[in-house]
Amino acid sequence: MKVLVPVKRVIDYNVKVRVKADGSGVDLANVKMSMNPFDEIAVEEAIRLKEAGKADEVIAVSIGVKQAQETLRTALAMGADRAILVVAAEDVHTDIEPLAVAKILAKVVEEEQPGIVLAGKQAIDNDMNATGQMLSALLGWSQGTFASELDIDGDTAKVTREVDGGLQTISVKMPAIVTVDLRLNEPRYASLPNIMKAKKKPMAEKTAADYGVDTTPRLEVVSTSEPAARAAGIMVGSVDELVEKLKEAGAV
Amino acid sequence: MAVLLLAEVTDGALALDATAKAVTAAAALGDVTVLAAGASAAAAGAEAAKIAGVSRVLVAEDPSLGHRLAEPTAALIVSLAGDYEHIVAPATTDAKNVLPRVAALLDVMVISDVTAVVDGSTFERPIYAGNAIQTVKSSDTKKVISFRTATFDAAGDGGSATVETIGAAENPGLSEWVEDKVAASDRPELTSAGVVVSGGRGVGSEEDFKLIEGLADKLGAAVGASRAAVDSGYAPNDWQVGQTGKVVAPDLYIAIGISGAIQHLAGMKDSKVIVAINKDEEAPIFQVADFGLVADLFTAVPELSEKLG
Numbered sequence: 164m165k166v167l168v169p170v171k172r173v174i175d176y177n178v179k180v181r182v183k184a185d186g187s188g189v190d191l192a193n194v195k196m197s198m199n200p201f202d203e204i205a206v207e208e209a210i211r212l213k214e215a216g217k218a219d220e221v222i223a224v225s226i227g228v229k230q231a232q233e234t235l236r237t238a239l240a241m242g243a244d245r246a247i248l249v250v251a252a253e254d255v256h257t258d259i260e261p262l263a264v265a266k267i268l269a270k271v272v273e274e275e276q277p278g279i280v281l282a283g284k285q286a287i288d289n290d291m292n293a294t295g296q297m298l299s300a301l302l303g304w305s306q307g308t309f310a311s312e313l314d315i316d317g318d319t320a321k322v323t324r325e326v327d328g329g330l331q332t333i334s335v336k337m338p339a340i341v342t343v344d345l346r347l348n349e350p351r352y353a354s355l356p357n358i359m360k361a362k363k364k365p366m367a368e369k370t371a372a373d374y375g376v377d378t379t380p381r382l383e384v385v386s387t388s389e390p391a392a393r394a395a396g397i398m399v400g401s402v403d404e405l406v407e408k409l410k411e412a413g414a415v
Numbered sequence: 416m417a418v419l420l421l422a423e424v425t426d427g428a429l430a431l432d433a434t435a436k437a438v439t440a441a442a443a444l445g446d447v448t449v450l451a452a453g454a455s456a457a458a459a460g461a462e463a464a465k466i467a468g469v470s471r472v473l474v475a476e477d478p479s480l481g482h483r484l485a486e487p488t489a490a491l492i493v494s495l496a497g498d499y500e501h502i503v504a505p506a507t508t509d510a511k512n513v514l515p516r517v518a519a520l521l522d523v524m525v526i527s528d529v530t531a532v533v534d535g536s537t538f539e540r541p542i543y544a545g546n547a548i549q550t551v552k553s554s555d556t557k558k559v560i561s562f563r564t565a566t567f568d569a570a571g572d573g574g575s576a577t578v579e580t581i582g583a584a585e586n587p588g589l590s591e592w593v594e595d596k597v598a599a600s601d602r603p604e605l606t607s608a609g610v611v612v613s614g615g616r617g618v619g620s621e622e623d624f625k626l627i628e629g630l631a632d633k634l635g636a637a638v639g640a641s642r643a644a645v646d647s648g649y650a651p652n653d654w655q656v657g658q659t660g661k662v663v664a665p666d667l668y669i670a671i672g673i674s675g676a677i678q679h680l681a682g683m684k685d686s687k688v689i690v691a692i693n694k695d696e697e698a699p700i701f702q703v704a705d706f707g708l709v710a711d712l713f714t715a716v717p718e719l720s721e722k723l724g
């Protein structure tokens with residue numbers, strides 16, 4: 164079975180984002196970019212499936228600017244076997260919407276015929292939480308979202324999902340799309356020898372046009388602004404003072 | 416313009432708060448029809464009919480809709496979509512599971528976690544863990560939207576919508592429910608509680624998390640946790656507050672032994688009053704706190720519990 168893992172290049176989660184003064188978006192020039200943290204977990208899970216003998220090939224795919232090849236190299240260094248880069252934008256500030264990403268991924272799935280797609284539950288830049296579900300709709304496949312446990316057994320997979328009420332376990336028919344949550348596993352670091360080896364692993368380069376997908380956005384970004392700042396607070400010296408302040412503020 | 420709103424129904428019961436908040440947001444878009452779907456949903460539908468601002472309720476009862484599996488629920492919504500320009504829901508994990516599937520089947524984008532309605536096609540939503548607010552304008556003929564409940568007030572009662580029963584769509588039969596693990600609790604629900612007391616890694620153990628729970632019970636509060644506390648096994652996953660957990664905006668949020676990473680702040684910084692207790696005076700949580708106390712939580716929390724009692 165092949166495993167397909169879509170990985171997104173996003174601003175590193177430790178970077179404090181800055182909104183551009185003209186309100187046109189977030190400043191992404193010269194900031195540290197990394198693999199979306201959820202996607203690292205998806206790559207890790209795919210590699211573990213291979214190590215457990217349940218998968219024989221792990222393919223990472225990224226859609227975006229050319230620089231996304233760095234993200235794919237990271238996936239290869241972690242242990243993915245090969246990568247597909249789909250160039251769909253030239254400017255680092257162009258983001259491709261989940262619907263368009265899902266349409267491209269659907270074509271990649273058609274070509275590669277994976278038994279499972281492991282995606283992140285959300286990308287930490289746009290927090291849309293949509294791509295996996297959309298892909299599964301386009302393919303008519305089953306979906307297991309927000310997975311904190313995954314157990315593949317032949318034609319079905321058991322997926323334990325993190326939901327508002329706690330945990331829900333469902334059984335999905337394979338092939339399936341599974342989107343991963345933070346507690347599924349702890350991703351490994353790529354070792355230096357593996358980083359060197361990754362440079363020799365195959366990376367195919369395509370464009371959105373190769374797949375005949377129109378990536379014109381459906382949502383126009385009208386403006387981007389800073390959230391309202393909170394008024395500065397005060398430090399209190401003791402529990403007594405805290406209780407007094409809370410009573411004054413009518414909070415207790 | 417007509418709006419179809421997917422009510423939050425769990426095991427036959429309506430999540431009134433989440434649904435009523437979404438009704439407030441949806442009412443700005445047009446005439447609101449609520450869809451109550453489930454293995455049993457009639458009672459939930461009857462309750463939704465009383466929410467002010469709801470004009471019609473559709474009740475769909477079918478075993479396939481029992482556990483809000485994405486595929487049959489999405490199929491049902493798509494079968495109804497023709498009559499509506501907006502298809503909306505509160506931004507719960509159920510809705511986030513279902514709505515993007517609906518949107519893709521309709522060939523439109525989904526707009527997640529909307530915090531404000533500018534007009535029928537223009538919406539505000541937070542991005543980058545709430546560090547920026549984006550205004551987006553949709554060019555799609557249908558808009559599929561989830562509303563972040565923390566930013567809307569719940570619609571009141573006094574409505575008297577008509578209730579109709581409808582059938583389910585064909586179940587694609589792609590997935591089956593196995594089990595739920597839900598801890599029963601007498602505490603208020605995290606996303607609708609007036610007071611939330613949260614503990615972080617600083618609490619140190621599941622055992623000591625009882626301190627947090629004790630203070631919460633004194634205040635009639637819900638209990639929250641940081642990701643680090645959940646990952647370490649001190650607290651269950653459904654208590655996690657933050658970018659990838661729940662977003663809360665209570666009147667009072669007390670953060671104990673939590674450093675204040677942006678991913679945590681994303682879930683609580685719109686709370687009215689924020690209290691932080693941390694032994695490190697440099698902890699970033701103090702930057703968003705209205706009242707900060709530099710103290711060891713193991714002495715401060717018992718004292719606070721006692722003095723608030």
Ligand SMILES: Cc1cc2nc3c(=O)[nH]c(=O)nc-3n(C[C@H](O)[C@H](O)[C@H](O)COP(=O)(O)OP(=O)(O)OC[C@H]3O[C@@H](n4cnc5c(N)ncnc54)[C@H](O)[C@@H]3O)c2cc1C
Binds near residue numbers: 281293382542
């Ligand atoms: C700077 C900036 C500029 C923008 N400009 C525009 C604009 O001009 N027009 C516009 O309409 N919208 C724009 N947007 C908004 C944007 O298009 C969507 O809101 C965004 O794509 C939401 O999805 P997400 O990335 O959060 O995906 P999610 O659905 O949250 O991602 C979930 C998972 O899907 C997979 N995935 C997602 N994207 C990719 C990818 N590219 N490659 C591989 N795997 C992927 C990953 O596994 C990921 O973990 C912009 C956003 C930003 C931040």
Ligand SMILES: Cc1cc2nc3c(=O)[nH]c(=O)nc-3n(C[C@H](O)[C@H](O)[C@H](O)COP(=O)(O)OP(=O)(O)OC[C@H]3O[C@@H](n4cnc5c(N)ncnc54)[C@H](O)[C@@H]3O)c2cc1C
Binds near residue numbers: 655661676693710712
């Ligand atoms: C993709 C992604 C998504 C994430 N989503 C979330 C999310 O949704 N929610 C979330 O919370 N985090 C999230 N995180 C994790 C986040 O980055 C932080 O790691 C996490 O919030 C830290 O939790 P913490 O504050 O409890 O722990 P720490 O950062 O370790 O802080 C513990 C604090 O306790 C204090 N302390 C220790 N002992 C005591 C004592 N005796 N008395 C008083 N104070 C004490 C310390 O001074 C310290 O400030 C996410 C991370 C990533 C990468």
